[in-house]
Amino acid sequence: MTANEDQEMELEALQSIYEGDDCFKELSPVSFQYRIGDLEDAKAFLLDISWPETYPETAPKISLDAFFNNRICPEVKKTIITKLEEQVEANLGTAMMYTLFEWAKENQQQLMETHHPVNNALTLTSSSESVINANFSSSKKKEKKEQLTKSQKRKLTGKTDNKGELPRGWNWADVIKHLSKTGGKDDD
Numbered sequence: 001m002t003a004n005e006d007q008e009m010e011l012e013a014l015q016s017i018y019e020g021d022d023c024f025k026e027l028s029p030v031s032f033q034y035r036i037g038d039l040e041d042a043k044a045f046l047l048d049i050s051w052p053e054t055y056p057e058t059a060p061k062i063s064l065d066a067f068f069n070n071r072i073c074p075e076v077k078k079t080i081i082t083k084l085e086e087q088v089e090a091n092l093g094t095a096m097m098y099t100l101f102e103w104a105k106e107n108q109q110q111l112m113e114t115h116h117p118v119n120n121a122l123t124l125t126s127s128s129e130s131v132i133n134a135n136f137s138s139s140k141k142k143e144k145k146e147q148l149t150k151s152q153k154r155k156l157t158g159k160t161d162n163k164g165e166l167p168r169g170w171n172w173a174d175v176i177k178h179l180s181k182t183g184g185k186d187d188d
Contacts, residue, residue, distance in 0.1 A: 006056055010095040017098060024101075030055075033066065034101045036108050043112040045069050045080065047104060049097065056095055059088045072115060080104075080111045 011029055018024035023035040030051040037044030048063040062084050064077045087103050088096060104111065 006095065007051060010056070010097060013095070014097055032097065034104070035068070036101075036104045042071075043108065043115055045072055045112070047084075047101070049100065056093055059085070059092060060097075062088070062100075072112075076112065076115045079114070083107070083111060 025033040027033060032049050034047045035044060036047060045064060046066040046068040048066055050061045052058050062081055064080060084100060087100055091099055
């Protein structure tokens with residue numbers, strides 16, 4: 001089998017295995033993301049794996065550079081990637097995506113045991129700045145309604161009743177035309 005045939009077979013298998021799984025995301029036919037852990041879990045991380053052209057004969061590219069992983073310190077990321085690369089070496093030459101995802105899920109606690117959340121968020125130094133930002137965020141703009149001109153409003157009120165509905169028989173010409181085409185024949 002060629003590398004492309006192996007990739008197609010593994011892609012089909014992954015799609016059938018992870019169909020409906022919120023943790024799995026196919027970014028392209030050769031690039032995938034899998035979330036290890038729940039969204040609310042502080043020790044959750046997102047694996048980015050992409051296949052080179054000669055996969056599975058060569059190792060896939062494993063990355064933890066997704067925004068979801070910003071709170072993980074670089075040392076823990078390096079440990080996770082190193083341990084996953086060991087698994088890749090053990091499975092080289094075979095379809096290994098499912099094996100990697102399941103191994104990471106089973107060993108999540110070990111991989112994240114030295115994890116201490118990192119805050120990359122900006123912190124404001126002045127309390128007056130935080131008050132200004134709080135007021136700004138609470139005063140969000142409301143959606144504007146469509147503005148009609150006076151003549152448009154007059155035409156609209158002339159066509160509709162007080163409930164905004166069109167009056168009965170407003171399209172009488174269409175009704176008569178339809179009836180003349182579909183009406184019964186005279187009985188002479």
